[in-house]
Amino acid sequence: MRLLPVVILLALSSAACTQVEPWVKPYERANLADPVMLFERDPVSEAYMHHVREAREGARGAAGSAGGGCGCN
């Protein structure tokens, strides 16, 4: 049973690898590429705002973007 999630995820992952086509085509990504859609448009400013909060709040971590993202390349 403990391996079940692993098996399911790998199966889904493998199925996705062979079948899935991008559901948003490259020519449909103009809106996603717009600067208003960036999670962190300006790293220097975002890093500062995170610093201000983390120095004054007990919570920490999982702030900021996980990276990447709009599929606009």
Added chain:
Amino acid sequence: MLRVVQVVVVAVTKRILAFAGLLLMSQAVMLQAQAAVLPEDRADVMYHSYDGQNVEVTGPSVLVRKGLSQNVSVFANYYVDNISSASIDVVTQGSQKAYKETRREGSIGADLLYEDTTFTVGISSSEEDDYSANTTWFGLTQEFFGGLSTLSMGYARGADKVRKNGDPTFEEEVDRRSYRLGLTQVISRNALIGVTWETITDQGFLNNPYRQYRYINPDPNGAETAFAFEKYPNTRTSNAASVRGRYFLAPDSAVHGEYRYFSDDWDIRAHNIAFGYTRHLNSRWMAEAGYRYYTQTGADFFSNLFEAEDSQNFMGRDKETSPFDNHTLRFGVTYKFMPDGWKFMNSGSLNFNYEFIRFSYDEYTDNSPGTTLATEELLEFNAHVFNIFASFWF
């Protein structure tokens, strides 16, 4: 002090790391996704300012990123905090006086791109009179499904040295580790979502060596209260999970939202939620407005007033570990210039961001000189935060 190492960090537990790694490898082998690219070459020069509750922190930050080839991009950041503090933490405790100090931080790193995988490595060093912090980090980002899904993982390790002005024999260490796992997903041609998990562990001297807790003075002929140096646990483990999203509104704007849940083994639980709106005003101007709410419970060893000295193993009276909430209003504006470039530069922008923050504490009282236990009130204050910066793309 007690500054959390500000680094981008990664994953979770070994099991989850192994799990994600297995998934990543299986997909990396099979998928033929569109090639990823490195961030653009750019330079940012910023001035920042925080002003709240008799604490002023100002300084510059310079961030430069430059691609060395199609597969390698390097970056460097220099950041300064000039701190002038007469906060309630220092004016109410006999061992401290209002002070000024400077913190300087330098970071360098590199992104290495191999097909759809980006590897990031970096180091940073922060130095001030009584605190040194050195951090190294490693990150990995992998795109799937033609760039519609992005999985990221990261690990950071920090080694801090805590000193105490006026006591040259005092030196303690802190070991920090951070694990981060994130997924960013394109939902539709107008919607993006991102989820992140981060676990951080600290071990070592975790309290501020200057700060003191307060207890009822057993001497009936003395002052109402007396003070003793804080005693913190020497370990801390925290977990945080967040979800954020952006939705494009035609023709030229977007709304965004974010929620994060946090908990640690000091019994602090926190929630924050934020939402905002960003819009192009015309081809040159862009504006953003937003709101954020944050709330937390207190650490199990926090008390505004202890009954007696050494009445617990761990004792602290820091407002950062007390129960409180804050509300933030945010406003930002961007002006693009040189849209057609100038000499070696492709474009530039001027940016201004302002935040108004209202802090309200549930148990921490304002015991400034002149107050008594009967008259002191819960602490509340406003903070004004802004940054102004110029960005150049080249």
